[in-house]
Amino acid sequence: MARLLDLHQRLGRLALRLVGLQLLWCWWTLRGGVVLGVFPATAGLHGVLRDLERRVDDAEPGWRELRTAFTAHARRERSSANRLGALLLGVWAAVLVARGVVEHVDLGATGPLLAGGHTVLGVALGLVTVLAWPLQAHFDGGALAVLRHAVVLALGRPGTALVAGAGAGVVLCGYYLLPGLTVVLGVVAPAAVVTAVLWRTGVLVAPRTTSAAAFAGAGVG
Numbered sequence: 001m002a003r004l005l006d007l008h009q010r011l012g013r014l015a016l017r018l019v020g021l022q023l024l025w026c027w028w029t030l031r032g033g034v035v036l037g038v039f040p041a042t043a044g045l046h047g048v049l050r051d052l053e054r055r056v057d058d059a060e061p062g063w064r065e066l067r068t069a070f071t072a073h074a075r076r077e078r079s080s081a082n083r084l085g086a087l088l089l090g091v092w093a094a095v096l097v098a099r100g101v102v103e104h105v106d107l108g109a110t111g112p113l114l115a116g117g118h119t120v121l122g123v124a125l126g127l128v129t130v131l132a133w134p135l136q137a138h139f140d141g142g143a144l145a146v147l148r149h150a151v152v153l154a155l156g157r158p159g160t161a162l163v164a165g166a167g168a169g170v171v172l173c174g175y176y177l178l179p180g181l182t183v184v185l186g187v188v189a190p191a192a193v194v195t196a197v198l199w200r201t202g203v204l205v206a207p208r209t210t211s212a213a214a215f216a217g218a219g220v221g
Helices: 002-031 038-054 063-076 078-104 110-138 143-156 158-177 180-185 188-200 211-217
Strands: none
Touching: 002 038, 002 063, 002 180, 002 188, 038 063, 038 078, 038 110, 038 188, 063 078, 078 110, 078 143, 110 143, 110 158, 110 188, 143 158, 158 180, 158 188, 180 188
């Protein structure tokens, strides 16, 4: 009974933490007028998730700690996050335009092959996209370097990449079945799943620390 009660308490604290992070992500996205806010907000989110994964203790960060760490990460990564976001948007735009051309232009027998190829490319690009943001939070480097790291990870450790992508996909399927979860957990839940997979498989490595030290390093205090 005690174990069950402890599990319920842990799940409750986790849910509250994720909801809090989702609220912070929405606030920072709106604060930047969406266009200039969504990518720093995403970088701030992954920075906090990284800090949470580094902890060795069970100390529960309070709302003030989460908010201050989120703000520190979002401000520090504003420029690099916008560059990475713009690069990803450009790549996605090129793929979607090419897909539109294939769908609306008669290319004969090569049309179905190209359509299938674009589908595979879209799935691969989606996987690279979800991998890029945890890598951006962890490594220093420009947008091209982060994108290259994500591609190398997807090709060099396909099992880990696929597990991370599948985890995010399961969350999105849950959103489809229970649309209300999209509002409550939104970007945070799939981001947390991908970050957890990358940390637990050793893709991301950093010295473990206490909760207080991890958030102090993010700018808390």
